Amino acid sequence: MELDIIRLPLFKSEEMLPVLTKVLPGRARLQLGLPSSMSVFRSGLLVLTSPLSKLSLRLVPILTSAARLVQDTLYIHLQPGLSLTGSTQPRSTYVPATSEVYSLISKLYADAGVHHHLDVRVLLTNILNQGTSPPVLGSVQNLSQPPEVVLTDFETGDGGQSNPVKQRLERYATSCYSCRPNLISVLLYPEYELESSDGDLSPDGDLSPQQETSVKDEPLQSYSDVVVGGTFDRIHNGHKILLSVSCMLAENRLLLGVSDKDLLENKLLKELILPFEQRVTQLNEFLVDIKPSLLYEIFPLFDYFGPSITDPDLKCIVVSKETLKGGLAVNKKRVENGLSELALHTIKLAIDPQHASYEEEKISSSSMRCRLLGTLLRPPRKGLFPPPHLYVIGLTGGSGSGKSSIAQHLVRLGAFHVDMDHLGHDIYMPGGPVYEQVVEAFGTDILKEDGTINRQALGAKVFGDKEQLRMLNNIMWPVMAQMAKEKIEEAAAQGKSVCILDGAVLLEAGWTDLVNEVWTVIIPEDEAIKRIVARDGISEEAARLRLQSQMPNSQRVKQSHVVLCTMWEPEVTCELTEKAWALLQKRLKAK
Structure with missing residues (x-):
């Protein structure tokens, strides 16, 4: 058996390392001599040459093969019918924008969802909508992540890696x-199933005659100016379907409204939504890549309409089934403003087959944010104090957040627990380290008959008075920090590997100087108020004022390494806490 040798680049410490890899000929998948989960190129270009009628059922094995080789960005170029054999060099040609192409691109993004490491981008440069005069293809398009490898589903008769091809x-x-430079090329030879259980595939992998006749290949209506809106937080495959369809419909201009400020208030885990500028940067990069x-x-959207109700040049608005009412409202406003109604193009929501019980069924940014819970959001800090072989987690959260339940579960998992709130109560006792300072600063009228400090009376003096509160904190916090150090040293002496502050x-x-990571527990304000009222027996207004006097969740999250949320059932809280703990253990082993 004759073997080709391909030099594949691996990346380590920003350095390209050559690896000799053997390719097994025949209709078998590419054997890399590496674990199947290992990807060796950061970016790749996949040229799909199968006829559209066959490609839909071939996408899963093709993407699986490509995902073994590419670890970050995978560009996809549709060129059905392209032949890489013969004496002439093939050139790119236009593919008409039809309902079949539209459906294929949607399915491609949906099928790519199982490959979480891949940022898939279907290039639309050679997809021609019916209202566009086709310029001559030939200029080289710049891509934000230039491919290091080009892959294809094209197959040679002998099933090998033919050098001319x-x-x-x-x-x-x-x-x-x-x-x-030094672009690598690979013929994938995916493992296609010969026949599905319902007979959709014939023995050679083709669609059955019944399914072929059911595929409609109608031209996709196009419009000069198109508008679409959304939060566009962390561009996911659902967004990519929406954006790709919008680009296919647009002939000249695409307006994009990006939700901001008040429109984000009711979003799930709003604290984890990326800043507007960052969302716009990611959005722009994707769009310029797929159709320059x-x-x-791109404009900020502060209400549900934006320029969609005032721009006279707009012809079409792209919506989903759940935002169709919004599209109808836009048209109502346009009529009131003396403008023509927009064509409503409705896309189907892409289902996420891997969604958790507490996530949305569709592919959504909310689900993406849920999956960030428990993960490391930024590199750990090097603690200035923690002793060697002890890792300190600073756990914090607002009133009613459920921080205590998280702490209790971490203790069950093996962590040493330092309850700073309990320490704060203890140091008020007569003879305690701050007793005399507090009485001297705030007067004897804060004492009970037995000489102990009346915490409610003290609280009444400092509540609403920033200067008084600052004075109390300056007394308390340094002493509590020293007590925390002693507790951390106690954890180290007991041989603990993780301590929760x-x-x-x-x-x-x-x-934070005492910890390696900050873990913050968040909860929507309305839910926190309900919990505080039920727990402490106070009014909703009093609970709201208490929360407003504390650091807001958004500010906490900006300083956090890990974020957790307790808004679901206790079982979900345990699941998220165990996820965070397991990922922490991996980080500790990697140290």
Whole structure:
């Protein structure tokens, strides 16, 4: 058996390391001599040559093969019918924008969802909508992540890695897109199933005659100016379907409204939504990558309408089934403003087959944010104090957040617990380290008959008086920090590997110097108020005032390494806490 040797780049410490890899010929998948889960190229270009009628059922094995090789960005170029054999060098040609292409692109993004590491981008440069005069294809398009490898589903008769075919593939890729120097080419030979259980595939992998006749291939209506809106938080495959369809419909200009400020208030886990500028940057990069010929106008959306009800040049608005009412409201406003109604193009929601019980069924940004819970959001800090072999987690959260339940579960998992709130209560006792200072600063009228400090009376003096509160904190916090150090040293002496420093004012008090990571527990304000009222027997207004006197969740999250939420059933809280603990253990082993 003759083997080709391909030099594949691996990346380690920003350095390219050559690896000799053997390719097994025949209709078998590419054998890399590496674990199947290992990807070796940061970016790749996948050229799909199968006929559209066959491609839909081939996407899953094709994407699976490509995902073994590419670890970050995978560009996809549709060129059905492209031949890489023969004497002439193939060139890119236009593919008409039809309902079949539209459905294929939607399915492609949906199928790519199982490959979480891949940022898939279907390129639309050669997808021609019916209202556009086709310019001559030939100029090289710049891509934000130039491909290091070009892949294809094209197959040779002998099932091998033919050098002439690969050379044509490389020349084809570099004639269309900016690629990295020393571009590598690979013929994938995915493992197609010969026949599905319901007979959709014939023995050679084709669609059955019944299914072929059911595929409608109608031209996709296009419009000069199109508008679409959304939060666009962390561009996911659902967004990509929406944006790709919008780009296919638009001939000249695409307006994009990006929700901000008040429109974010009711979003799930709003504290984890990326800043507006960052969302716009990601959105713009994706759009310019997939279709650079369009004019893009991106604007902040502070209400549900934006310029969609005032721009006279707009012709079409793209909505989903759940935002269709919003599209109808836009048209009502346009009529009131003396403008023509927009064509409503409604897309189907993409279902997320891997959604958890507490996540949305559709692919959504809310679900993406849920999956961030318990994960490391930024690199750990090097604690200035923690002893060697002890890792300190600073656990914090507002009143009613459920921080205590998280702390209790972490203790059950093996952590040493330092309850800073309890320490704060103890130091008020007569003979305690701050007793005399507090009485001297705030007067004897804060004492009970037995000489102990009346915490309610003290609280009444400092509540609403920032200067008095600052004075009390300056007395309390340094002493509590010293007591925390002693407790941390006690944990180290007991041989513990993880210590939880549990404090509601961890961030305000500046105790972050004592910890390696900050973990914050958040909860929507309305839910926190309900919990406080039920727990403490106070009014809703009093509970709201208490929360408003504390650091807001958004500010806590900005300083946090890990975020958790307790708004679901206790079982979900335990599940998220165990997820965070398991990921922490991996980090500790990797140290």
